[in-house]
Amino acid sequence: MKIFVTGGTGFVGNEVVRQLIDQGHEVAALVRSGSESKLSLANSDQVTIHPGDVTEPDSLPQAMQGCDAVIHLVGIIREFPEKGVTFERLHVEGSRNVIEAASTQGVVRYLHMSANGARQDGNTGYHQTKWQAEQLLREAALDWTIFRPSLIFGRGGEFVEMLAGLIRKLPVVPVIGDGQYRIQPVSVHQVAETYVKALTLPESIGQVYHPGGSESYTYDELLDLTGKALGKDKVHKIHQPVSMVKPFVKLLEGHEKFPLTQDQMTMLLEGNECDIQNWAETFSIQPIAYAQGIDECFDG
Numbered sequence: 001m002k003i004f005v006t007g008g009t010g011f012v013g014n015e016v017v018r019q020l021i022d023q024g025h026e027v028a029a030l031v032r033s034g035s036e037s038k039l040s041l042a043n044s045d046q047v048t049i050h051p052g053d054v055t056e057p058d059s060l061p062q063a064m065q066g067c068d069a070v071i072h073l074v075g076i077i078r079e080f081p082e083k084g085v086t087f088e089r090l091h092v093e094g095s096r097n098v099i100e101a102a103s104t105q106g107v108v109r110y111l112h113m114s115a116n117g118a119r120q121d122g123n124t125g126y127h128q129t130k131w132q133a134e135q136l137l138r139e140a141a142l143d144w145t146i147f148r149p150s151l152i153f154g155r156g157g158e159f160v161e162m163l164a165g166l167i168r169k170l171p172v173v174p175v176i177g178d179g180q181y182r183i184q185p186v187s188v189h190q191v192a193e194t195y196v197k198a199l200t201l202p203e204s205i206g207q208v209y210h211p212g213g214s215e216s217y218t219y220d221e222l223l224d225l226t227g228k229a230l231g232k233d234k235v236h237k238i239h240q241p242v243s244m245v246k247p248f249v250k251l252l253e254g255h256e257k258f259p260l261t262q263d264q265m266t267m268l269l270e271g272n273e274c275d276i277q278n279w280a281e282t283f284s285i286q287p288i289a290y291a292q293g294i295d296e297c298f299d300g
Contacts, residue, residue, distance in 0.1 A: 001199060002026040004064045004107065006054055006098060007073030009038035011157050012113070015192040016071060021046045023196055030054070030063055054094030055084075060101035069109035070102050071195055077126065077158075078261055087129040095133035099140050109205075110142040111198055116150045116210055116274045123270065124263040134208075143205045145198050147191070150212040150272045153290060154188030155297045162259070163226040164298070172236045176245050179220035179237065181271040184212040185290040197283050204282060210274035215289040219268070222290060229294045242269065 003020055007013040008029040017027050018041060027047045029039060036042055036049060052059025054074050064070070074094055079086045095112070102110055118130035137144045153160050166173045191211050198204045217225070220237060227235035245265070253261040280287055 001068040002028060002066055003199070004028045004030070004067040004070045004102075005073065006030045006071070006094075007075065007113070009035050010073065011154070012152060012188055012191060013073045014038075014040050015154070015188050016073065016195050017041055017047065019192045019196045025196075025199075028063055028067055030060070054098055055089055057097040057101065060097060061105055064101055064105040064107055067105070067107050069111065069199055070098065070107055071111045071113075072098050073113045074098075075113060075115070075130070077264065079125070080256065087125045091126075091129035092132045092136070096136050099136055099142070102142060103140060108143050109199065110137065110140075110144045111195055112137055112144060112146045114146050114148045114208075116148045116212070116272055117267065117270065118148055123266050126263055126267065145204045145206070146208040147194065148208060148210050148274070149191050150184045150186050150210070150274050152188050152191055153185040153293065153297070157188060157297075159185070160226065160294070160297050163223060164230060167223065167227050167230055167232060167235055172238050173223060175219065175223070175237045175239045176265060177239065177242045177269060179223075179239055180218045181269050182216045182218055182273055183222060183271060184216035184273045184276075185222070186211045186213050187288050187293045190285055190287065194279070194283050194285065201282065207278075207282075209279040209282065210276060211279050211285075212274045212276040212287065213289045213293075214276075214287040215291070216273045217290060225291050225294055229298050 003025050005027055008017045009031055020027050021044055029047055029049050030052045031049050032053050033051050041047055042049060050063035052063055076090050114134050115130045117127050119127060120131050122128045134146055151159055194211055223235045249260055249262055249265055252258040276287055
């Protein structure tokens, strides 16, 4: 099959492209000009790069010509309004453009990356716009499947790199609140495997799945597991009251180098757990836990 992929230069996208190629598929990758080097398999004979952007609807139809399916992975976890990078523009308008292009090009099979916690009354713009994108897809005459993964981890992933950076650089790691909010990280390899399998699983059409790991952990436990993988017997932590952290985040979130926004803090404290049974059974996945997969993030 020939698969049109958006977001192929990202953490998840690169793994999806790799697995598509391993299974013998061709990939038509939509890549923003100047980002070609971020696609690790850009030089593969099975990959064709199409310059474009999901926010530029004219760049989409030609790139989709001759494709059998769309895998739409584009998403952001932080806005930079001064650069035109907003949840509304990327999640909603971008998804609308890809859906319309697929419809006009007759590409009926459509796999969509949403997020666990996406809902109309979400507490963050991230979750609200992820929900809005889902609704656009539900209204389209396409054979869609929606995936709402929990936090995705793997080598080079932002979450793992963030935790590892804190542990490596700081003698005491600051933790917002009590550190007991729970997260159920899912392996990037298993998320990508799911997308590839969905292409040939008609029973997944019209369904929403929640990929997650086999276990959930408190944030404190994730720090300890990451520290252990880095060779540290103990990660020393200092818990900061939420009421004390909030004003600083509100004041500093506009600075690009500040590592946290109010939305991100809200989502962290909300936790990230999901019911994985339907996903695991449908795709014959044996979910791995963070404790099983974290070591490979630092091997070599």
